Every structure is written in structure tokens, then in C-alpha cells.
Amino acid sequence: MSSKMIITISRRPGCGGVEIGQRLARRLRAIYIDKKTVSRAAEGLEAVLKESEDSGSATKFWQILGQTPILYDVESYIPEIRSIVSDSPVSDREEEILLDLAGEGPAVILGRAGFHRFRDHPGALHFFLGAELEYRLANYMRLYRLKEEDARELLHATDLATERYIHKxxxxxxxxLRNYDLAMDVGKIDFNQAIEVLLDYIHARTGEPI
Incomplete structure (x- = not known):
């Protein structure tokens, strides 16, 4: 896979974005970036800058971090519920952090308005994962072990928070859907099939072996 490739994945909550994103990154041998990655990078960079007066330390931090695939155990990982309140301390530097983490690629970026932040990147492809409400609701009930009423309320609040964040x-x-190269209803196929569709599209667009 080209080192210049950037894949961004936008998704509605409850569509399995974390699992699909991480598994796609593994198949592409790319770094995986999501909200948790950005938060950790922000904390790490702040610590580096506080502890060192050397202006090159921050550059070295990004170089080391950018060479390290950031993957969680998909089987045991439960996605964070998006905070309804602003995470402005991270958001203030988020674009800088995302650009530094992704570097020249290859990278798979989940969320964080990646479709917009990398809109001018020559090697970027932008995907969207959606599904019907009932499919997403069932995933919320399973993942967070909630009753239907509680899961429905949480999903509605998370939908609103996500849409407001993106608009902001x-x-x-x-x-x-004009924001994306490819949009997919993941409720109609399983995750393995979804990943194969994405890989086929990447190959069709780039001509590179996957």
C-alpha cells in the first residue's frame, strides 16, 4: 500500500466503525487513528514539551509515534460513548495532531472529521458507514448492555452530538453523501464483507495490490 494513502471513515454511531477501521488498518498495514489515539497523542506531546526545552523533541515524538501502528484488541474493545459535552482541550489542537499522526500515510482515520481535514490530500479516500436505526440500536444494547429504552435515548443523544461536532x-x-467517495449500509452485510468491499474499492481506485 502506498505510503501516501489516507483512508478516512465517517460513520453513524452503532455501525461498527471501530472494528471495521481497525481490521481495515491491519489488512492495509497502516496506522489506525481514532479519538482515543488523538487524546493519547495530545497528552504525550504535552508531556514532551513540558519536560524538554529542546525544540526537536516534539518532532522526534511525532516520528516515533507515526512509525507505531496503534491498534487495540478488537474482541475486547468497547467503543467510547461520545461525550455530549465539548472536549475542547483536545479539539484545540486536533487538526495539528491528526496531520502529524497520519504523516504521509498510510493511515486509517476513524471519525474526527477526517473527510474534511484531509479533503485536499492527494492520496485520500473517504468512506461512510451507515445503517438503519434498529440495527444500530441492537448494537448499542449489546455493546453497552442497556435496555432498549436506555439504548434508544443514548443513541439519539450520540447522533445529535456527532452531527453537531461535525458541523462545528x-x-x-x-x-x-457528497462528502464521501463511497457510502455503505453495513446493516445489509457482515463486517467481513464490508471490509472486502472497501479493499476492492481501494484497489480499483489506486491500482495497487492489497
Whole structure:
């Protein structure tokens, strides 16, 4: 896979974005980046800058981090529920952190308005994962062990928070499919099939062996 390739995945909550994103990154031998990655990078960079007066330390930090695939154990990982309140301490430097983490690629970026932040990157492909409400609701009930009423309320709040975040950062509607190269209803196929569809599309667009 080209080192210049950047894959961004936008998704509606409850669509399995974490699992699909991580498994896609493994198949592509790419770094995986999501909200947790960005938060950890922000904390690490702050610590480096506090402990060192050497201006080159931050550059070295990014070089080391960018060479390390960041993957969690998909089987045991439960996605974070998006905070309804602002995470402004991270958001203030988020674009800088994302660009430094991704470097020249290859990278798979889940969320964080990646479709917008990497819109001018020549090697970027932008994907969107969606599904019907009932499919997403069932996933929330299973993942977070919630009763249907509680899961429905949480999913509604998370949908609103996600859409507001995207609009705040980009000024765009995340559900406008013109933002993406490919949109997929993951409720119609299983995750293995979804990943194969994405890989086939990447190959068709780049001509590179996967």
C-alpha cells in the first residue's frame, strides 16, 4: 500500500466503525487513528514539551509515534460513548495532531472529521458507514448492555452530538453523501464483507495490490 494513502471513515454511531477501521488498518498495514489515539497523542506531546526545552523533541515524538501502528484488541474493545459535552482541550489542537499522526500515510482515520481535514490530500479516500436505526440500536444494547429504552435515548443523544461536532468543525452535514467517495449500509452485510468491499474499492481506485 502506498505510503501516501489516507483512508478516512465517517460513520453513524452503532455501525461498527471501530472494528471495521481497525481490521481495515491491519489488512492495509497502516496506522489506525481514532479519538482515543488523538487524546493519547495530545497528552504525550504535552508531556514532551513540558519536560524538554529542546525544540526537536516534539518532532522526534511525532516520528516515533507515526512509525507505531496503534491498534487495540478488537474482541475486547468497547467503543467510547461520545461525550455530549465539548472536549475542547483536545479539539484545540486536533487538526495539528491528526496531520502529524497520519504523516504521509498510510493511515486509517476513524471519525474526527477526517473527510474534511484531509479533503485536499492527494492520496485520500473517504468512506461512510451507515445503517438503519434498529440495527444500530441492537448494537448499542449489546455493546453497552442497556435496555432498549436506555439504548434508544443514548443513541439519539450520540447522533445529535456527532452531527453537531461535525458541523462545528466542518460547517457541513455529515449525512451529505457528497462528502464521501463511497457510502455503505453495513446493516445489509457482515463486517467481513464490508471490509472486502472497501479493499476492492481501494484497489480499483489506486491500482495497487492489497
Amino acid at each position: 468543525v466542518t460547517g457541513k452535514d455529515m449525512l451529505d
